[in-house]
Amino acid sequence: MKxxxxxxxxxxxxxxxxxxxxxxxxxxxxxxEECAEKLQRAKALFQGIKLEEENPPVDIASLVMAKIDKKRxxxxxxxxxxxxxxxxxxxxxFFGLDRAIFFYYIIFDSLNRVYLVSKAGLSYLFSLxxxxxxxxxxxxxxxxxxxxxxxxxxxx
Amino acid sequence: xxxxxLALRAKNxxxxxxxxxxxxxxxxxxxxxxxxxxxxxxxxxxxxxxxLRAYTSMKKYNPSYHFSTWLWRIAHNLVVDxxxxxxxxxxxxxxxxxxxxxxxxxxxxxxxxxxxxLNRERKRIIMQALEKxxxxxxxxxxxxxxxxxxxxxxxxxxGMPFHEVKSKLYRAREKLRALLEAYREAL
Numbered sequence: 633m634k635x636x637x638x639x640x641x642x643x644x645x646x647x648x649x650x651x652x653x654x655x656x657x658x659x660x661x662x663x664x665e666e667c668a669e670k671l672q673r674a675k676a677l678f679q680g681i682k683l684e685e686e687n688p689p690v691d692i693a694s695l696v697m698a699k700i701d702k703k704r705x706x707x708x709x710x711x712x713x714x715x716x717x718x719x720x721x722x723x724x725x726f727f728g729l730d731r732a733i734f735f736y737y738i739i740f741d742s743l744n745r746v747y748l749v750s751k752a753g754l755s756y757l758f759s760l761x762x763x764x765x766x767x768x769x770x771x772x773x774x775x776x777x778x779x780x781x782x783x784x785x786x787x788x
Numbered sequence: 789x790x791x792x793x794l795a796l797r798a799k800n801x802x803x804x805x806x807x808x809x810x811x812x813x814x815x816x817x818x819x820x821x822x823x824x825x826x827x828x829x830x831x832x833x834x835x836x837x838x839x840l841r842a843y844t845s846m847k848k849y850n851p852s853y854h855f856s857t858w859l860w861r862i863a864h865n866l867v868v869d870x871x872x873x874x875x876x877x878x879x880x881x882x883x884x885x886x887x888x889x890x891x892x893x894x895x896x897x898x899x900x901x902x903x904x905x906l907n908r909e910r911k912r913i914i915m916q917a918l919e920k921x922x923x924x925x926x927x928x929x930x931x932x933x934x935x936x937x938x939x940x941x942x943x944x945x946x947g948m949p950f951h952e953v954k955s956k957l958y959r960a961r962e963k964l965r966a967l968l969e970a971y972r973e974a975l
Contacts, residue, residue: 638958638961638962639954639955639958642957642958642961643954646932646938646939646957647938648938648939648954677961677964677965677968678933680910680914680968681914681929681933681961681964682933683911683914683933683934685815685816685819685934686819686822687815688814688815688818688831688832688835689828689832690832692810692814692818692832692835692836692839693807693810693811693814695836696810696814696836696839696840696843697803697807697810699836699840700803700806700840700843
């Protein structure tokens, strides 16, 4: 009588035998004490290895989804900047280098004006010597406005 | 909803379907990585990273494969890369201190103190025996006995040929049997 070895018995317990092999094995076990004992030993080993899975210490799904949301919100901004840069760089191709330089100059000049006006505005503000608590108070008042706007934005 | 349908919906950009997949597999994947690395914090980080990588390459996912197998493959590569970079000196499965173990063992709260003690002892012995296996064999045992993957799925996750999975699993179990018997005799 052909006996089964442990490798074959493991295949049976792992559900990796074909239906035909399974049926032959099950018939054999009924008449072979030696193989039936091997099967019991293999089952005991499998039972011994089995461990319960433990729960992760944190809710990983929430962390993953929060990261995905953050990424999705940032993506349009990144794409926007990228498209703008490409558009600016392709100006000379369509309008010639002279016009492109003039165009870049206008952009630079506008940004420079914004910077100078902001600087002057801030200098004027500091020259008024307004107490710090006024700024802090004004800053705090912006929070309800921000949350109200966010709520409106989310609802739309 | 079954895995295939969820994976297809996620592939077409359905975020809710992806979240359902994350919820379905987070525990299994976390346990796979934790058993391999022996570090809970690292396991949490890698589980997140595996899901994020899956999300960003969802378009490349081939629906003819199981989503879970694909996910496990991503996690396997992450852990292998990490070992290669030498960030972990050993493939440690060393358990933490006793107190630390109880803290995370949610199921243990449902049992009596004596059963908890026995369960902890059993867990410790199995983990020590697993620790003594070479990393490849240990991974096979984890994938088969903890994650209950089929030989074909294990072959896809590890990139090992099917016949090698079969023979190595046999070797791993024989080694484990010898180790566990030695522990039992020592007790």
